[in-house]
Amino acid sequence: MSDTSKPALKKSLSGLHLWGIAVGLVISGEYFGWSYGWAQAGTLGFLVTTILIAVMYTTFIFSFTELTTAIPHAGGPFAYAYRAFGPLGGFVAGFATLIEFVFAPPAIALAIGAYLNVQFPALDPKLAAVGAYVVFMALNIAGVTIAASFELFVTVLAIIELLVFMGVVSPGFDWANFVAKGWAGEEVFTSTSIGGIFAAIPFAIWFFLAIEGAAMAAEEAKDPKRTIPRAYIAAILTLVVLAFGTMIFAGAVGDWSALSNINDPLPQAMKAVVGESSGWLHMLVWIGLFGLIASFHGIIMGYSRQIFALSRAGFLPPVFAKVHEKRKTPHWAIIAGGVVGIAAIFSDELISIGGLPLTANIVTMSVFGAIVMYIISMASLFRLRQSEPALDRPYKAPFFPVFPAIALVTALIALAAMIYYNLMMFGLFVALFAIGFLFYRFTADLRDGAEGDDLLEIAQVEARSMAD
Template identity: 75%
Template sequence: MTATKLKPTLGTLHLWGLAVGLVISGEYFGWSYGWGTAGTLGFLVSTLLVAVMYTCFIFSYTELTTAIPHAGGPFAYSLRAFGPTGATVAGLATLIEFVFAPPAIAMAIGAYLNVQFPSLSPNVAAVGAYFVFMALNILGVSIAATFELVVTVLAVLELLVFMGVVAPGFSFSRFALGGWAGSDTFSPAAISGIFAAIPFAIWFFLAIEGAAMAAEEAKDPKRTIPRAYIAGILTLVVLALGVMMFAGGVGDWRALSNINDPLPQAMKTVVGDNSAWMHMLVWIGLFGLVASFHGIILGYSRQFFALARAGFLPPALAKLSRFQTPHRAIIAGGVVGIAAVLSDGAVNLQGMGLTAAMITMSVFGAIVMYIMSMLSLFKLRRSEPQLERTYRAPGYPLIPGIALALALVCLVAMVWFNPTITVIFVVLMVLGAVFSKLVRGRGAIDPQLATEV
């Protein structure tokens, strides 16, 4: 049988770059759709709620990533805790999260390039991005991770530059003007808007957990992963709050609430259309989108790979290229993403365009996966007390309990406000589970692999 082991080459800095890079496009676009739903102040409440959930989640999730360093991430933890059924739910939810996020990011890349090259179709640019970054991921994880680190550092610096440049034009009164979805803080419309905006608040942090899928490729994962995750979540909370506040307080935030390039448009109100700062933001801002796009391709490919290696998906997806990368898994996710991009204009779910629909679908997968991960943590604490845990969730069981409770609140809100996408998500999960069951029934891969987590 062909070897299917990934090579450990990544250190703490690479893992921090991956954890932050997976997410950082969420600081550049996507989140501003939440303003259209909740207003600036209502969305600030949504974001603070979600930031608490993610902080508690990461401090808890890190226990699982260090105790079970496996490319499957949540799939592997749920397999250990709940067997094949739990693993199927967690694995498919993670796949949906990581396969549906890249089309939204690719479309944002296209929108940013269109600012500089109006004749370039955003869809063509998005498809081109898929081909370029699938190829880079196939060439090797060390090359991919180094590239990810470089573009992530540049993206973080650019967000800091954005805040510095627009700071002189910031006014809290502009940020707060009309900042609730209702007439006042406690109106039914305002409260409803806060919960309806949850998917876009989650977009600020979505996919940070994907760094766990590089655990098999990490050097000394029991030490490097906790450092990378804790530094990563702190970095992202500061950037999310800073970018949102400054972008909303320099002009009419309503003009930014339904577009894919809110930061360049916000900066225009301070420095004008032709400022060198503006052009720098567009060009370097692309690094933020590229960092997440590139990192999430790495993430979804490892999830396909892990599910196939364990016998939950066809074994062909577990094959490695001569560069020791899961090239077939990379291509499989790319085919789905390119098909989604090419459907732009035809997608209109619940009044949403492609970007908002893809974000919402991806968030559904993420929330289900977060719930399964926290349930796995509680289950493994009871069923395997002897499991080596070099890092233990602080404040257990309170901190993981807060993460679980807030994730459940988010899921209920998602279902309530997104009935159409809920149905599509459930259908995808059911079809995926049936397909996975058929693959496992054929015994495509040595069943022993399913227990080696």
């Protein structure tokens, strides 16, 4: 007999839904954000960065899927680190994931505002961003099946639009444009060009950031042990193809430097080929919004599940673990993340530091959270292989331990490079972590009284058995 008193999410998502969520979470990264990497490394330098990060993500996803299928939990990385390292490990993974998923949406919302501003120059992009938050928080509260079906629909449209973009700009494709001044410092493998390759890491990560968020829908998936591996593998392959295709076609149609510090590089690249009054351009702006909306909507779903899981386990105030009585969605968690995101949109003086635009710094903050989470997730995989060899693993990481080791080492290198080139943003990241740790340190009573999460019970049993 099930315990209906525990906060629970509805199981209604198919494998196709999960693929749509995984790709949709990320696909806005093809529409904006990545081109800031050109300003750091040039086109060829950034191509090197992207290849390295694509290797990191591919090996990471093939390894991460083992954790997702073995421990299908709304907390995702929080649950895996909790199982592997106890409450402190759970806090680190959970808070890092929270920073990643709470700070990604305001960057996307600002890009939505920028795209709308192309069509309506009088529209304030920040007000449009706030409007996007209101609409898509409401949609997520309405119900997970509605939300996931919408996510799948807009994701497919966004993929089609990226393919249309490549086709429409192909007549203007000239590889000479892409390689012109393609290295930072204009020479291959000098200290300047190598520095640019490492400085561009956050923007290459933006191509793939948040794909792991589909793990947070695991509690709402039908047969997660079978559907999640298929969805994840199909998603990473889809995204790798789209990332390289979009970047190369956009950079080869004109002066790529004009696209390196703006939020709408694809419409501007297309404008160089078809002209400002072309119907193709207007189509890209309108349908291109679906790519941004897919990620924005999906990451709202992701951050709400992370807040829900952390609250249910006693790491955040218990109000955020409440589920809407009729909709069975974590409505307070959805609203809480939205409030933080809207505040970030208007935090120019706080976040516009280091000489980079507001959006670029928000992207960097989100990436810091992601990289820390990737590191502890791979450490959890190694730890659980040792501590729980009998754990049911419907899917096992291929080429173990090579694949997870590649993902772990490249993530550590990426973190070191990001700290070096973004020291002020890292300081802000550490400050946020310190605030979270103080809450964690002085609220042990919340975790002691958290009876609504089976993860706690399992981890406590495992800890006692290891002690015996």
